[in-house]
Amino acid sequence: MSRTRIHNLSISLDGFATGEPQTLETPFGHAGQRLHQWMMATRYFDPDGSTGVDNAFAEQHTPGIGAEIMGSHKFGPPGWEDDPGWRGWWGAEPPFHTPVFVLTHATPRPPIEMEGGTTFHFLRATPAEALATARAAADGGDVRIGGGPTVVRDFLAAGLVDHMHVVQVPIVLGRGVRLWDGLEGVEADFDVETTASPSGVTHLVFTRKPGA
Amino acid sequence: MSRTRIHNLSISLDGFATGEPQTLETPFGHAGQRLHQWMMATRYFDPDGSTGVDNAFAEQHTPGIGAEIMGSHKFGPPGWEDDPGWRGWWGAEPPFHTPVFVLTHATPRPPIEMEGGTTFHFLRATPAEALATARAAADGGDVRIGGGPTVVRDFLAAGLVDHMHVVQVPIVLGRGVRLWDGLEGVEADFDVETTASPSGVTHLVFTRKPGA
Numbered sequence: 351m352s353r354t355r356i357h358n359l360s361i362s363l364d365g366f367a368t369g370e371p372q373t374l375e376t377p378f379g380h381a382g383q384r385l386h387q388w389m390m391a392t393r394y395f396d397p398d399g400s401t402g403v404d405n406a407f408a409e410q411h412t413p414g415i416g417a418e419i420m421g422s423h424k425f426g427p428p429g430w431e432d433d434p435g436w437r438g439w440w441g442a443e444p445p446f447h448t449p450v451f452v453l454t455h456a457t458p459r460p461p462i463e464m465e466g467g468t469t470f471h472f473l474r475a476t477p478a479e480a481l482a483t484a485r486a487a488a489d490g491g492d493v494r495i496g497g498g499p500t501v502v503r504d505f506l507a508a509g510l511v512d513h514m515h516v517v518q519v520p521i522v523l524g525r526g527v528r529l530w531d532g533l534e535g536v537e538a539d540f541d542v543e544t545t546a547s548p549s550g551v552t553h554l555v556f557t558r559k560p561g562a
Numbered sequence: 563m564s565r566t567r568i569h570n571l572s573i574s575l576d577g578f579a580t581g582e583p584q585t586l587e588t589p590f591g592h593a594g595q596r597l598h599q600w601m602m603a604t605r606y607f608d609p610d611g612s613t614g615v616d617n618a619f620a621e622q623h624t625p626g627i628g629a630e631i632m633g634s635h636k637f638g639p640p641g642w643e644d645d646p647g648w649r650g651w652w653g654a655e656p657p658f659h660t661p662v663f664v665l666t667h668a669t670p671r672p673p674i675e676m677e678g679g680t681t682f683h684f685l686r687a688t689p690a691e692a693l694a695t696a697r698a699a700a701d702g703g704d705v706r707i708g709g710g711p712t713v714v715r716d717f718l719a720a721g722l723v724d725h726m727h728v729v730q731v732p733i734v735l736g737r738g739v740r741l742w743d744g745l746e747g748v749e750a751d752f753d754v755e756t757t758a759s760p761s762g763v764t765h766l767v768f769t770r771k772p773g774a
Contacts, residue, residue, distance in 0.1 A: 363749070363766075364577050364742035518730075520754040520766065524746025530576035534736025537575070542732040544758040552756050552764055554575075554732065 352485055353492045353512040356502060357411040359529070360385040360517045360551075366526035367499035374427045377439060379526055385519050388551045403547045407515060416491020417484040418450045421501035425470070431456035437464065444468040446496075449487040451480055453501060477501075477508045499527045506536055514540075514556040538562075564697055565704045565724040568714060569623040571741070572597040572729045572763075578738035579711035586639045589651060591738055597731055600763045615759045619727060628703020629696040630662045633713035637682070643668035649676065656680040658708075661699040663692055665713060689713075689720045711739045718748055726752075726768040750774075 361367045362385065369379030378385060393399040394408035422431070430436040431454060438444055443466040451471045458472035471487075473480050484493045495505050505511050516529070530536075539562040545553040573579045574597065581591030590597060605611040606620035634643070642648040643666060650656055659679040670684035683699075685692055696705045707717050717723050728741070742748075751774035757765040 364740070364745075365575070518764075520749055520756065522742050522745050522748050524742075524744070528576070530734050530736075532736070533576075533734050536734050537732055542762060544732065544762065544764050546756040546758040546764065550754060550756065552730075552758065 352416070352488060352490060354481060354495060354505070354510055355415070355492050356495045356497075356505075356511060356514040356516075358389055358408055358515060358517060359497060359499075359502060360388070360519055361499075361529050362519055362521050362523040362526075364522050364524065365528045365530050366523040367497065367502070367529045368423075369523050369526040372423060372427055377427070381523055381526060384521055384523075388517060388519065388547070388549050391549065400549075402549075403545060403553070404549050404551065407517070407545075407553050410515065411494075412447075414492045415448060415494045416488025417448050418446055418494045418496045419480050419484050419501070419505075420450060420452055420496040421498050422452060422454045422456075423498045423500070424496055425452045425454075434459070437462055438470065448491070449484070450496070451484050451487075453480060477505045477510055481505075481510055499529045502529065503532060506533055509539065511556075512558045516554040516556070518552040518554065520550055520552075564628070564700060564702060566693060566707060566717070566722055567627070567704050568707050568709075568717075568723060568726040568728075570601055570620055570727060570729060571709060571711075571714060572600070572731055573711075573741050574731055574733050574735040574738075576734050576736065577740045577742050578735040579709065579714070579741045580635075581735055581738040584635060584639055589639070593735055593738060596733055596735075600729060600731065600759070600761050603761065612761075614761075615757060615765070616761050616763065619729070619757075619765050622727065623706070624659075626704050627660060627706045628700025629660050630658055630706045630708045631692050631696050631713070631717075632662060632664055632708040633710050634664060634666045634668075635710045635712070636708055637664045637666075646671070649674055650682060660703075661696070662708070663696050663699075665692055689717050689722055693717075693722055711741045714741060715744060718745055721751065723768075724770045728766045728768070730764040730766065732762055732764075 369381030371379050388404050389408050392405035392408045393401050394405050426436050447467040449469050451473050462470040540556040543555045581593030583591050601620050604617035604620045605613050606617050638648050655678040661681050663683050663685050674682040752768040755767045
């Protein structure tokens, strides 16, 4: 059974998954790299990185995934829809290696085939519609909801998420985009397991309850 | 050296330390007892309770404390200032056993001496003024900031907290009073240590850095 998964979604103590403002130079706004330093210190990201609990969780990002869905703010800075040459933040070979469906409110552009197996598709669709499309493209694999927080919220609110790995970083960002807004009671559908890491971050894994 | 401490401050994933609305029947609003079930299951609260990590943290609430400061919402429901017979939520013998300083915007009333060593004093004062008063009354002991979240925030913002134990409960409350609002960057003054409990909650201990 193909599942819908979220991995390495990093938030601050006050629940912000990104800071503000987002620009070409600051994809996470004033948060900079502070939400993701834990991951950049692991072997998942850096061949010389750590191999403990943070790495174990980080590496779950990839196996079994057949397609990703991401929001427009993950694909590019404000205004990318008006730049026909914009091909994402990741250079010629993005780290996805699957079809990637970019949700946009603008007129969808034709797919962009990148090196290494990533193809960006552009969709104007509801979460359920996007998921059906991505599921078909995933060829039996799971679908990852890649973020940002607004897209994750939309999929959680629609009851479409089976597995979610959240990483809480002990900083107070104060502003940005919150993960949990509008999701009162969302935990009722999930079992939650928490693991504290020596690095200082906390891993929370939400697994949809059978039948929920 | 007398320190200023916070213990057993329970918050939801989205950072709410209490729900809404607060009434006589629902001191924590729609949160009910969900933020404090972890504590009510420990021997600290219940002689038949658990004796593991949750209890170890919970029991740190009391030793070494010489006085408490609390906000008006911890002392009573909205309107208690107009009820001359209101003596707090806790019955004849409140669980403090020290002087307790209740911050109020109303005209302070005379102190109320309760059974078991608790005396309620009423103060209209800034955090620094209240702390000086409580420190003097603590007779060499530490001062506990007892909450609620608005008062904790005020003391954090004023840089007056030395030790803070926060318990994150894996629920999304959606509304209420947030702990972290207005505290961007507050972690810079603290070392943070995180411990996950088998009960599902996460203990975060903030210790003021030397010199911060």
